[in-house]
Structure formats: C-alpha cells, structure tokens
Amino acid sequence: MFVPRPETELLAGWAIDHARTLEAPVVVELCAGAGAISLSVVHEVPGARVHAVELDEPAFEWARRNLVGTGVDLRLGDMADAFADLDGQVDVVVANPPYIPLDAWESVAPEARDHDPALALWSGDDGLDAMRVVDRVAWRLLRPGGVVGAEHADAQGESAPAVFTGRWADVRDHRDLADRPRYVTATKPRR
Numbered sequence: 305m306f307v308p309r310p311e312t313e314l315l316a317g318w319a320i321d322h323a324r325t326l327e328a329p330v331v332v333e334l335c336a337g338a339g340a341i342s343l344s345v346v347h348e349v350p351g352a353r354v355h356a357v358e359l360d361e362p363a364f365e366w367a368r369r370n371l372v373g374t375g376v377d378l379r380l381g382d383m384a385d386a387f388a389d390l391d392g393q394v395d396v397v398v399a400n401p402p403y404i405p406l407d408a409w410e411s412v413a414p415e416a417r418d419h420d421p422a423l424a425l426w427s428g429d430d431g432l433d434a435m436r437v438v439d440r441v442a443w444r445l446l447r448p449g450g451v452v453g454a455e456h457a458d459a460q461g462e463s464a465p466a467v468f469t470g471r472w473a474d475v476r477d478h479r480d481l482a483d484r485p486r487y488v489t490a491t492k493p494r495r
C-alpha cells in the first residue's frame with residue numbers, strides 16, 4: 305500500500321483552508337489511497353460532505369478501515385467515471401494521483417519503487433496521464449467557482465499547471481517546505 309508522504313500535508317492543508325471558507329462544502333478526493341486526505345478534511349472541516357474514490361482494492365480496504373465512522377462516502381472504482389451523481393455540485397476536488405514517468409525508474413527512491421504498488425506511482429510517458437484525468441473529472445464535478453488541487457512531482461512545476469491552462473482560471477503552482485514545486489490549484493470560472 306502507498307504510504308502517505310509528509311509533502312501531501314500541504315495539499316491537504318490547502319483543501320481544508322478552502323473548504324473552511326464555505327458552508328457545508330462538498331469535497332471529493334480522487335486517488336484516495338488509504339484515505340489520509342479525506343480523513344484530514346472530514347476532521348478539520350465541520351459540516352463538510354466528503355466523497356473519495358480509489359481503484360486499487362487493497363488500498364481501498366485500508367481506506368475503508370481508516371474512514372469507518374467518519375461519514376466519508378468511499379467508493380471503489382476508476383476516478384475517470386466516478387461520482388456521476390455529483391456532476392456540477394462539488395466545491396473542492398483534491399487529488400494526489402500517480403505522477404512518475406514510466407522511464408524514471410532510476411529517480412525513484414528504492415523504498416517507494418520496491419514497495420509501493422505500480423498503480424500508485426507510474427503515469428505514462430510524461431507522468432501526467434493521471435493529471436489529465438484529474439483535469440477532466442474535476443471540470444465535470446465542480447460547480448462554477450469550485451477549485452481543484454493536485455500534487456505532482458517536483459520536476460512538473462511547469463508541465464502540471466500546463467495541463468490546466470486554457471479553460472481554468474487562477475492556475476497556480478505551490479512549493480513545498482523545501483521550496484520545490486509540489487501541487488497545482490485552479491478554479492472553474494463562474495461565467
């Protein structure tokens with residue numbers, strides 16, 4: 305199972321800060337893994353309605369255990385077609401998708417590449433295949449004015465925001481505590 309990394313706290317913090325500005329926000333986590341981000345949001349944002357999806361069955365099983373009693377709506381499945389019942393109703397979409405290019409084996413820490421499941425790591429030739437799915441799904445789910453935030457590799461500080469360039473407003477990249485590019489956020493315009 306993929307072990308949540310400290311860097312992801314920043315993305316979770318961003319989702320919490322944004323959700324706290326809203327009354328009864330609807331939050332969706334894509335690629336939930338063991339459910340750490342959803343667990344943070346549901347604990348830190350009173351009144352939030354949190355939904356999460358994970359494709360890998362063992363990870364889903366961990367998330368199910370971690371989220372017992374929290375009220376998080378956890379679903380097993382592919383984010384690509386998840387939550388059709390929430391289309392246009394979501395305030396915040398948050399995701400830590402797989403983002404490592406298929407040929408970047410050498411650059412990945414041995415403890416990750418030897419133990420984390422492949423589905424949690426690799427994401428096509430440029431590492432952004434899953435990010436492109438996050439872009440499409442977030443656009444479908446968010447209401448106008450809703451926001452998406454997604455973690456990426458430190459080498460993707462320009463290429464990850466570029467996925468959201470065009471129809472999204474306020475596309476921004478954010479750095480981690482070591483000053484490395486770490487996650488991108490964008491807003492669905494209200495027009």
Ligand SMILES: C[S@@+](CC[C@H](N)C(=O)[O-])C[C@H]1O[C@@H](n2cnc3c(N)ncnc32)[C@H](O)[C@@H]1O
Binds near residue numbers: 335336339
């Ligand atoms: C980098 S891990 C992040 C897990 C967790 N969100 C965290 O931050 O610790 C990516 C997760 O995305 C899941 N995943 C990959 N492709 C997916 C898809 N198409 N739909 C849903 N989940 C997916 C993997 O199984 C893995 O659990």
